[in-house]
Amino acid sequence: MLRSVQMTEYAGPDGLNDMQELVRRTWSPASRLHLGDVAWERSVNARRSSADWRTAVWRDGEDVVAWGWLEQPGHLLMTVDPDRAELATTVVEWFRASANGPRLAAGVLETEKHLLAALESAGFGRDDSAPYFTHHWISLDGLAEPVVPDGLTLRHVRQDEVAKRGAVHRAAWSDLGPSKVTDNDMAQVMSTWPYRPELDWVVENEAGEFVASALIWLDEQHQVGLVEPVGCSPAYRRRGLGAAVNLAALHALREAGGTKAVVCPRGDDGYPQARALYQSIGFRPGSRTLHLLLG
Ligand SMILES: CC(C)(COP(=O)(O)OP(=O)(O)OC[C@H]1O[C@@H](n2cnc3c(N)ncnc32)[C@H](O)[C@@H]1OP(=O)(O)O)[C@@H](O)C(=O)NCCC(=O)NCCS
Incomplete structure (x- = not known):
């Protein structure tokens, strides 16, 4: 064979x-x-x-x-x-x-x-001392409705909004040092199958800037969406935007034919905020990753 x-x-x-x-x-x-x-x-x-x-x-x-x-x-x-x-x-x-x-x-x-x-x-x-990730699962039946404060808008991105989409990603991912993701990188993401703008959701402020985002990738054959990544600009955190943009993307996933979603945040206690966000909207933990070392 x-x-x-x-x-x-x-x-x-x-x-x-x-x-x-x-x-x-x-x-x-x-x-x-x-x-x-x-x-x-x-x-x-x-x-x-x-x-x-x-x-x-x-x-x-x-x-x-x-x-x-x-x-x-x-x-x-x-x-x-x-x-x-x-x-x-x-x-x-x-x-x-x-x-x-x-x-x-x-x-x-x-x-x-x-x-x-x-x-x-x-x-x-x-290597059980290494950070690890835990799959978290949610069924798309019975999702809560997304809510954002007055003045902010929830919508999906358009294919031509690469620069704004790149900017919100960098804002959310620059806590530990400037994000290396450029607009060109984001253009590459947005032109890679199976990316769909209808599954890429953002919160927009009064000035038209994106301040939170959640991208879902749909595997149509298995009707499963992967949430990757989610972020919120530091100035807008703990106002429910991460939860709302996630829920809005999950509703869009259901409309696109998804039945469940998976996300893979850190499972160890070194970075608990992402796991806390997903669990707050109903994701539940499943299997974890293992890190293996030679010798
Ligand atoms: C994780 C992140 C997206 C949360 O965004 P957010 O808009 O602040 O989240 P929300 O306000 O919607 O929080 C919803 C719930 O998640 C949990 N949560 C969110 N941030 C938390 C934190 N720093 N510590 C503990 N729990 C947290 C809480 O249960 C919160 O509800 P509460 O505020 O009523 O207690 C944001 O901190 C971020 O962009 N971090 C950097 C990027 C990242 O880690 N992304 C996730 C991995 S893909």
Whole structure:
């Protein structure tokens, strides 16, 4: 069976379509990555860091059956068709041969047993002191109605509002140092499938500036939306805008055919505010990510 599998390596940003094809075909609630994770991570970071990326894709005939992505020289993300679990070992071998970093690391969801088994048999072990992320789930039945204070407006963005959309992202994500996301990065996000402006919601102030935002990516095949990312400008926080813009995007997701949504905030106590926001509107925790280190 393994003999018919062909591997292709990509340098730089190429390979996204193959990665998305596999994520979509094999997605289940046990998967670490949703179609939107791959779309967001590859598009928002492409111009800045794709020169360092290495991606390998394994294909059996027409089907993509496994991929590995070194999004940093020593860190692996991967997706392997659970029906072809033996390929997880092949991906880990490729990682060890291609990686270049002081200490090799990989991230999986605790439910991805086939990935975990391949990593553990190659000598990787859990690092329980590292930050981790917890999937949170919400059903789209019975969502609360979004409410914003007088003078502020909730709406979805238009495709040509790249600069304003980039500005609200940077405002929300500059607490720990200036966000590196440029308008060009945001243009890349907004032109990456399956981005849809009707699922990208904002709160607009009286001056026409965006002050909060929530983007949802819809996997139509599984009717599941991924919320990634959400933000509110520091001057407007704790006024219910993060909750409202999230709820508005979730209503739009339901109208677009979604039945449930997932979001993946930090699960450890090092950054509890995002988890608190999602739980305040009804998301409930599920599986967590694991960080594995070699040696
Ligand atoms: C997380 C973030 C989006 C919250 O936005 P916000 O508009 O201030 O959130 P809301 O006012 O709607 O808060 C709703 C609820 O979430 C919880 N919450 C929000 N911020 C919180 C914080 N800093 N600490 C604890 N709980 C918090 C509370 O339960 C809050 O209800 P309350 O104010 O009645 O107690 C905002 O702090 C932000 O942009 N942070 C940087 C980017 C980020 O971390 N995004 C989320 C990960 S994708």
